[in-house]
Amino acid sequence: MLELNAVQSGYGETQVLHGLTLEAKQGRVLAILGRNGAGKSTTLKTIMGLLPVKSGQIAFDGKPIPARPFDVARTGIAYVPETRDIFPSLSVRENLEIAASRFGAEGADWTMERVLDLFPRLGERLDNGGTQLSGGEQQMLAIARALLMNPRLLILDEPTEGLAPIIVKLIHDKLQELKAEGLSMILVEQNFGFATSLADDVVVVSKGQVVWTGSAEAIKADETAQHTWLGV
Numbered sequence: 123m124l125e126l127n128a129v130q131s132g133y134g135e136t137q138v139l140h141g142l143t144l145e146a147k148q149g150r151v152l153a154i155l156g157r158n159g160a161g162k163s164t165t166l167k168t169i170m171g172l173l174p175v176k177s178g179q180i181a182f183d184g185k186p187i188p189a190r191p192f193d194v195a196r197t198g199i200a201y202v203p204e205t206r207d208i209f210p211s212l213s214v215r216e217n218l219e220i221a222a223s224r225f226g227a228e229g230a231d232w233t234m235e236r237v238l239d240l241f242p243r244l245g246e247r248l249d250n251g252g253t254q255l256s257g258g259e260q261q262m263l264a265i266a267r268a269l270l271m272n273p274r275l276l277i278l279d280e281p282t283e284g285l286a287p288i289i290v291k292l293i294h295d296k297l298q299e300l301k302a303e304g305l306s307m308i309l310v311e312q313n314f315g316f317a318t319s320l321a322d323d324v325v326v327v328s329k330g331q332v333v334w335t336g337s338a339e340a341i342k343a344d345e346t347a348q349h350t351w352l353g354v
Protein backbone atom coordinates (compact mmCIF):
# COMPACT_ATOMS: atom_id res chain seq x y z
CA MET A 123 0.00 0.00 0.00
CA LEU A 124 2.73 2.48 1.04
CA GLU A 125 6.31 1.80 0.04
CA LEU A 126 9.45 3.72 0.91
CA ASN A 127 12.46 2.78 -1.15
CA ALA A 128 15.96 3.98 -0.14
CA VAL A 129 14.60 7.29 1.10
CA GLN A 130 16.99 10.02 2.12
CA SER A 131 15.68 13.08 3.87
CA GLY A 132 16.41 15.49 6.70
CA TYR A 133 16.40 19.07 7.84
CA GLY A 134 18.30 21.44 5.55
CA GLU A 135 21.93 20.30 5.50
CA THR A 136 21.33 17.72 8.22
CA GLN A 137 20.56 14.34 6.71
CA VAL A 138 18.57 12.07 9.03
CA LEU A 139 17.19 9.26 6.83
CA HIS A 140 20.02 7.37 5.13
CA GLY A 141 18.28 5.14 2.64
CA LEU A 142 15.20 3.98 4.52
CA THR A 143 13.14 1.16 3.01
CA LEU A 144 9.86 -0.16 4.37
CA GLU A 145 6.39 -1.26 3.34
CA ALA A 146 3.02 -0.75 5.03
CA LYS A 147 0.49 -3.29 3.80
CA GLN A 148 -3.21 -2.88 3.14
CA GLY A 149 -5.46 -3.76 6.10
CA ARG A 150 -2.51 -4.16 8.47
CA VAL A 151 -0.88 -2.21 11.26
CA LEU A 152 2.83 -1.44 10.88
CA ALA A 153 4.71 -0.31 14.00
CA ILE A 154 7.86 1.76 13.53
CA LEU A 155 10.02 1.35 16.63
CA GLY A 156 13.42 2.74 17.59
CA ARG A 157 15.28 4.74 20.18
CA ASN A 158 15.02 8.50 20.66
CA GLY A 159 16.39 10.35 17.66
CA ALA A 160 16.38 7.26 15.42
CA GLY A 161 14.39 9.04 12.70
CA LYS A 162 10.84 7.77 13.30
CA SER A 163 9.11 11.16 13.27
CA THR A 164 11.32 12.26 10.40
CA THR A 165 10.09 9.24 8.43
CA LEU A 166 6.45 10.23 9.01
CA LYS A 167 7.09 13.90 8.15
CA THR A 168 8.77 12.82 4.92
CA ILE A 169 5.81 10.60 3.97
CA MET A 170 3.44 13.51 4.62
CA GLY A 171 5.40 15.92 2.43
CA LEU A 172 6.46 18.08 5.38
CA LEU A 173 10.11 17.33 4.56
CA PRO A 174 11.41 16.89 1.00
CA VAL A 175 12.62 13.51 -0.29
CA LYS A 176 16.27 14.08 -1.24
CA SER A 177 16.60 10.74 -2.97
CA GLY A 178 14.71 7.47 -3.17
CA GLN A 179 10.99 6.99 -3.77
CA ILE A 180 7.74 6.88 -1.85
CA ALA A 181 4.79 5.17 -3.53
CA PHE A 182 1.17 4.92 -2.40
CA ASP A 183 -0.86 2.24 -4.21
CA GLY A 184 1.97 1.96 -6.69
CA LYS A 185 1.96 5.63 -7.66
CA PRO A 186 4.52 8.26 -6.60
CA ILE A 187 3.22 10.13 -3.60
CA PRO A 188 2.52 13.85 -4.14
CA ALA A 189 5.07 16.33 -2.77
CA ARG A 190 2.77 18.74 -0.93
CA PRO A 191 1.11 17.91 2.44
CA PHE A 192 -2.40 18.85 1.33
CA ASP A 193 -2.14 16.62 -1.74
CA VAL A 194 -0.80 13.74 0.36
CA ALA A 195 -3.83 14.08 2.64
CA ARG A 196 -6.10 14.10 -0.40
CA THR A 197 -4.72 10.77 -1.60
CA GLY A 198 -6.12 9.27 1.61
CA ILE A 199 -3.36 9.45 4.20
CA ALA A 200 -4.23 11.09 7.53
CA TYR A 201 -1.52 12.01 10.03
CA VAL A 202 -1.75 12.58 13.76
CA PRO A 203 1.51 14.34 14.69
CA GLU A 204 3.29 13.97 18.02
CA THR A 205 2.23 17.54 18.84
CA ARG A 206 -1.43 16.70 18.07
CA ASP A 207 -1.86 20.18 16.55
CA ILE A 208 -5.32 20.98 17.86
CA PHE A 209 -6.44 24.52 16.96
CA PRO A 210 -6.35 26.03 20.50
CA SER A 211 -8.62 28.99 19.81
CA LEU A 212 -11.36 26.83 18.28
CA SER A 213 -13.87 24.64 20.07
CA VAL A 214 -13.91 20.86 19.79
CA ARG A 215 -16.89 21.17 17.43
CA GLU A 216 -15.05 23.65 15.20
CA ASN A 217 -11.90 21.54 15.16
CA LEU A 218 -13.99 18.61 13.93
CA GLU A 219 -16.05 20.65 11.48
CA ILE A 220 -12.96 21.94 9.71
CA ALA A 221 -11.76 18.41 9.02
CA ALA A 222 -15.23 17.25 7.98
CA SER A 223 -15.77 20.19 5.63
CA ARG A 224 -12.41 19.76 3.94
CA PHE A 225 -12.49 16.05 3.38
CA GLY A 226 -15.87 14.63 4.31
CA ALA A 227 -17.70 13.64 1.17
CA GLU A 228 -21.39 12.82 0.80
CA GLY A 229 -21.86 9.20 1.86
CA ALA A 230 -18.39 9.12 3.48
CA ASP A 231 -17.62 6.44 6.06
CA TRP A 232 -16.72 8.83 8.83
CA THR A 233 -19.21 11.45 9.93
CA MET A 234 -19.36 13.72 12.97
CA GLU A 235 -21.93 11.35 14.48
CA ARG A 236 -19.70 8.35 14.01
CA VAL A 237 -16.56 9.90 15.53
CA LEU A 238 -18.61 11.02 18.55
CA ASP A 239 -19.87 7.47 18.82
CA LEU A 240 -16.26 6.28 18.93
CA PHE A 241 -15.24 8.98 21.45
CA PRO A 242 -18.36 9.89 23.50
CA ARG A 243 -16.13 12.03 25.71
CA LEU A 244 -15.69 14.50 22.84
CA GLY A 245 -19.46 14.80 22.57
CA GLU A 246 -19.52 16.11 26.13
CA ARG A 247 -16.79 18.63 25.30
CA LEU A 248 -18.07 20.03 21.99
CA ASP A 249 -18.18 23.62 23.16
CA ASN A 250 -14.88 23.52 25.05
CA GLY A 251 -11.85 25.22 23.55
CA GLY A 252 -8.89 23.15 22.38
CA THR A 253 -6.76 24.37 25.30
CA GLN A 254 -9.33 23.32 27.91
CA LEU A 255 -8.92 19.66 27.04
CA SER A 256 -6.81 17.14 28.92
CA GLY A 257 -3.95 15.47 27.07
CA GLY A 258 -6.10 12.39 26.53
CA GLU A 259 -9.00 14.43 25.16
CA GLN A 260 -6.63 16.26 22.83
CA GLN A 261 -5.37 12.92 21.53
CA MET A 262 -8.96 11.71 21.00
CA LEU A 263 -9.74 14.94 19.13
CA ALA A 264 -6.65 14.58 16.98
CA ILE A 265 -7.61 11.01 16.05
CA ALA A 266 -11.27 11.96 15.47
CA ARG A 267 -10.18 14.79 13.19
CA ALA A 268 -7.94 12.45 11.23
CA LEU A 269 -10.80 9.95 10.80
CA LEU A 270 -13.10 12.67 9.44
CA MET A 271 -10.69 12.92 6.54
CA ASN A 272 -11.85 9.39 5.65
CA PRO A 273 -8.33 8.06 5.28
CA ARG A 274 -7.33 4.74 3.77
CA LEU A 275 -4.14 4.93 5.81
CA LEU A 276 -3.94 6.43 9.31
CA ILE A 277 -0.51 7.46 10.59
CA LEU A 278 0.01 8.10 14.31
CA ASP A 279 3.14 9.51 15.98
CA GLU A 280 3.40 8.41 19.63
CA PRO A 281 -0.32 8.59 20.43
CA THR A 282 0.24 7.50 24.05
CA GLU A 283 2.98 9.99 24.91
CA GLY A 284 2.34 11.70 28.24
CA LEU A 285 -1.01 10.00 28.82
CA ALA A 286 -2.20 8.27 32.01
CA PRO A 287 -2.41 4.44 31.86
CA ILE A 288 -6.22 4.43 31.82
CA ILE A 289 -6.26 6.72 28.77
CA VAL A 290 -3.53 4.67 27.09
CA LYS A 291 -5.81 1.65 27.51
CA LEU A 292 -8.76 3.55 26.01
CA ILE A 293 -6.72 4.72 23.00
CA HIS A 294 -5.49 1.15 22.57
CA ASP A 295 -9.04 -0.23 22.51
CA LYS A 296 -10.20 2.38 19.99
CA LEU A 297 -7.27 1.70 17.66
CA GLN A 298 -7.99 -2.02 18.02
CA GLU A 299 -11.58 -1.33 16.89
CA LEU A 300 -10.32 0.59 13.87
CA LYS A 301 -7.94 -2.23 13.05
CA ALA A 302 -10.76 -4.78 13.31
CA GLU A 303 -12.67 -2.75 10.74
CA GLY A 304 -9.73 -3.13 8.39
CA LEU A 305 -8.22 0.35 8.58
CA SER A 306 -4.54 0.34 7.59
CA MET A 307 -2.26 2.09 10.07
CA ILE A 308 1.32 3.10 10.71
CA LEU A 309 2.08 3.53 14.39
CA VAL A 310 5.22 5.12 15.84
CA GLU A 311 5.57 4.27 19.52
CA GLN A 312 8.03 4.22 22.42
CA ASN A 313 5.59 2.01 24.36
CA PHE A 314 6.72 -1.45 23.24
CA GLY A 315 3.79 -3.35 24.75
CA PHE A 316 1.22 -0.97 23.25
CA ALA A 317 2.84 -1.08 19.81
CA THR A 318 3.36 -4.83 19.61
CA SER A 319 -0.12 -5.64 20.85
CA LEU A 320 -1.67 -3.60 18.02
CA ALA A 321 0.81 -4.21 15.22
CA ASP A 322 0.95 -7.02 12.69
CA ASP A 323 4.29 -5.95 11.24
CA VAL A 324 7.24 -4.19 12.85
CA VAL A 325 10.24 -2.31 11.56
CA VAL A 326 12.98 -1.01 13.82
CA VAL A 327 14.78 2.17 12.78
CA SER A 328 18.25 3.15 13.94
CA LYS A 329 20.29 6.09 12.63
CA GLY A 330 17.88 6.65 9.78
CA GLN A 331 17.85 3.10 8.46
CA VAL A 332 15.71 0.02 9.00
CA VAL A 333 17.76 -2.47 11.04
CA TRP A 334 15.10 -5.09 11.81
CA THR A 335 11.94 -6.22 10.01
CA GLY A 336 9.47 -8.89 11.05
CA SER A 337 6.18 -9.67 12.72
CA ALA A 338 5.02 -8.31 16.07
CA GLU A 339 5.12 -11.88 17.37
CA ALA A 340 8.72 -12.26 16.24
CA ILE A 341 10.00 -9.13 17.98
CA LYS A 342 8.12 -10.01 21.18
CA ALA A 343 10.05 -13.30 21.18
CA ASP A 344 13.41 -11.75 20.15
CA GLU A 345 15.00 -10.42 23.32
CA THR A 346 18.30 -9.81 21.56
CA ALA A 347 16.65 -7.47 19.04
CA GLN A 348 14.75 -5.72 21.82
CA HIS A 349 17.94 -5.25 23.80
CA THR A 350 20.12 -4.23 20.87
CA TRP A 351 17.76 -1.81 19.12
CA LEU A 352 15.25 -0.67 21.66
CA GLY A 353 16.84 -0.95 25.09
CA VAL A 354 13.73 -2.76 26.32
Ligand SMILES: Nc1ncnc2c1ncn2[C@@H]1O[C@H](COP(=O)(O)OP(=O)(O)OP(=O)(O)O)[C@@H](O)[C@H]1O
Nearest residue numbers: 133136138156157158159160161162163164165312
Ligand atom coordinates in the same frame (compact mmCIF):
# COMPACT_ATOMS: atom_id res chain seq x y z
N1 LIG B 1 13.65 20.37 13.18
C1 LIG B 1 14.82 19.70 13.21
N2 LIG B 1 15.96 20.28 12.77
C2 LIG B 1 17.14 19.61 12.79
N3 LIG B 1 17.29 18.35 13.24
C3 LIG B 1 16.19 17.72 13.69
C4 LIG B 1 14.90 18.36 13.70
N4 LIG B 1 14.00 17.49 14.21
C5 LIG B 1 14.69 16.37 14.50
N5 LIG B 1 15.99 16.50 14.19
C6 LIG B 1 17.04 15.49 14.35
O1 LIG B 1 16.73 14.37 13.54
C7 LIG B 1 17.07 13.15 14.20
C8 LIG B 1 15.86 12.24 14.19
O2 LIG B 1 14.79 12.86 14.89
P1 LIG B 1 13.33 12.26 14.93
O3 LIG B 1 12.47 13.31 15.50
O4 LIG B 1 12.97 11.70 13.62
O5 LIG B 1 13.55 11.07 15.97
P2 LIG B 1 12.49 10.05 16.59
O6 LIG B 1 12.94 8.69 16.20
O7 LIG B 1 11.12 10.46 16.24
O8 LIG B 1 12.78 10.22 18.15
P3 LIG B 1 11.78 10.35 19.41
O9 LIG B 1 11.53 8.97 19.85
O10 LIG B 1 12.60 11.11 20.41
O11 LIG B 1 10.55 11.09 18.98
C9 LIG B 1 17.55 13.54 15.59
O12 LIG B 1 18.96 13.51 15.60
C10 LIG B 1 17.05 14.95 15.76
O13 LIG B 1 17.92 15.70 16.57
Ligand SMILES: [Mg+2]
Nearest residue numbers: 162163164204
Ligand atom coordinates in the same frame (compact mmCIF):
# COMPACT_ATOMS: atom_id res chain seq x y z
MG1 LIG C 1 9.56 11.27 17.30
